[in-house]
Amino acid sequence: MTLSTPLLAAASLMAGLIGPALAGAAPVRQQADTQAVTQAGTQAVVSASSAEHGDIDGDTDGDIVEHVAARTAADQRRVLAYWTPERMAKALPIDVLGLVERGLTDGLSGITKGLTGSAAPAGGAAGPAGGAAGAGGDAVLPSPHELMAAARPLAPARPAKPATSTVGSRWITGGQVARTTGRVFLTVAGADFVCSASTVRSANRDVVVTAGHCVKDGSGEWAANWTFVPGYDTADEHPYGQYTARRMFVAGPWSRSGDDDYDVGMVALATSRGRHVTDVVGAQNIAFNTGRGGQAFGFGYPADPPYDGSHLVYCAGRLKNDPHGQTRDQGLGCDMTAGASGGPWMTSFDTATGRGTITSLSSFKYSDDRRTMYGPYFGDTIKSLFRTAERA
Template sequence: MISRARQLLAAALSGALLMLPAHTGIAAAQSAHATTAGKVQSIALARTAADVKRVADYWKPEKFKHTDSYSPATPGTAAAPRSTSAGAAAGPATRAAANTASKASTAKLSAGRLAAPALPAKGAQVGSTMGKVFFRFGDKEYWCSASAVAARNRSVVATAGHCAYDPRQAKAADYWIFVPNPGPNGEQPTGIYVASSISLHEDWIGRGDYDYDYAFVTVHRGFAWVNKNGQYTMQDVGRLQDNVGGLGLEINKKPGTYTVATFGYPAGAQPDGSRPYDGKTLRMCREGRTIWNAAPPLDLQKGVQLQACDFSAGTSGGPWVIDFDRTRKIGSLAGVNSLTWDRDGDKRYDAVSSPYFDTVAGTVYQRAAAQRTPAKIA
């Protein structure tokens, strides 16, 4: 456990965005891409029709009736050995500390939006770009928050790195699916999307470095289960972005210069044992300003913290949205929920943090956006 003055506890948090190809005509961007591309890895999950069918068969309709029994993933679920002690004391989260040990790229894009946000599809439900991901590590099911990301392949989901890859086991999650806007009883109103591959930074894969606790997952076309003569069959419902829309992506946005709203499906207990949330409803922390933060025991040198947020486990991977339009439910992604904090030691979470989305994050996204998937799965 951490000292009362600065107590850090891991939690689970989800996010969506819509992007178009970026870096056009910007020399610095091209240089940064060349520098960072070698640090990005894409790991194949379900690539063939047989793979997709295997995953789909695992998530038959009756499986969703028991999602309340699955564990909301936390960094402790999928962190490197030295990171699992999200129990080591973290020093004061100051901007100076983050700047001193910054791992920023040698060449960066200018801060700003890489693409305009996409409107949700006609008739889409409130917050339809956001949802839950379900997966397994070993023989145990987990879930996190996540959201659709607009991309040229129209098939990208953003979430936390620990919701897709476990550095302790050097292993990607299995049976990974995304369910946008899930119902409280496991309903899948806009389909189920099986992961084709995940794109991550090598320092999350190899070290569990929390500066890179994010993943962009390329998914197959969605499907819905249809009961025909007492047998469930898969029915193709199209590409993710066509069905739910997405958010724009913001990179190199300096903390303190913007306000952000965070989203997710909190479910875990507070440090005092109370459970104010049940994980069935999409929640939003109030919009607030961000600050730099750092936690050397977790290799977190350039984290971004949002205060006055009581999110708990279940919200990992949920989106940080800039310029959130409450009417159209769109905006731009600037981070994902990674860690939760009890800063004053009163046994209640009071802040969340995200890795800083810089040029490197944009490069990881681009890798996911470039992946191809079959034109039809069912």
């Protein structure tokens, strides 16, 4: 489930290309229905046993779907060679893909879809639909980079110290979170995109957690050229190395139907110069079936205005339930934009050390509320997903 904010903002720049939203339409969770270029590899369904304790929030014990990515040393060298500084600089937030591929046509379908291609709930749609006719009556689509070409305003002012309530501030305190959070670079439908991810404490010392849509296009294909860059910063784009994916995992409900309650991906990375990623940058704890609500800190690399993907940004505040009742996700006040998808949400977070416990991640926004991010609840299925990945 991808972030809708940048696409909604882009709509104002495309007044002649995209028609207005339908009056009185219900809010829609906006998702990029990506068509990923598949890496060389295989896909398998891995049985996942039930966790010891029952899920307190109605989660189900599901199967885990695996994809073998850059398995050999030659595959890994090929992926690393692909990501030149120029390609990294030009990579777009993955959320733009749905707008470019489907946003101007799905509005004409029986189930009206939003800019990012997510089906609207019964009774209407909330994303802009339809498009302006070009020569011969065909909709005219700008390129992804034309959509992103608007001047970017300055990033929000830096706080003097970490705040316990902010919808988006640059993280300048350092600590472990500045190393364990990083950018993901991937290829989808022949174009290059970015997401966010975090290392987690795992048995194999190789696991990162991100959004499911940053790994696999729901029921569609897997991402290619998948690479994690921890501690990314424009001053030194890969200060702790670059780590290619060797095995990717998503929950069965996400793989089969793009179920937003399971928009989580776990990736087992290859080593970099012979070293496991968590041996280099450390790792955050991860927990499952925790209590709902409470205080959380969310991190990521938003790459659409007013951000540009060059710095780590955070949000902080109290979690709340999905007011529309469409998911079991929880919401966090946050204006981070596309590119932040997959960034970790932590509870019991220590602002001095930058350590916490990951209990969710950035997944989607509703079209009628750009200032609230939603993240999936980590129940038994996500626990099984993690246990499978850490044994890979």
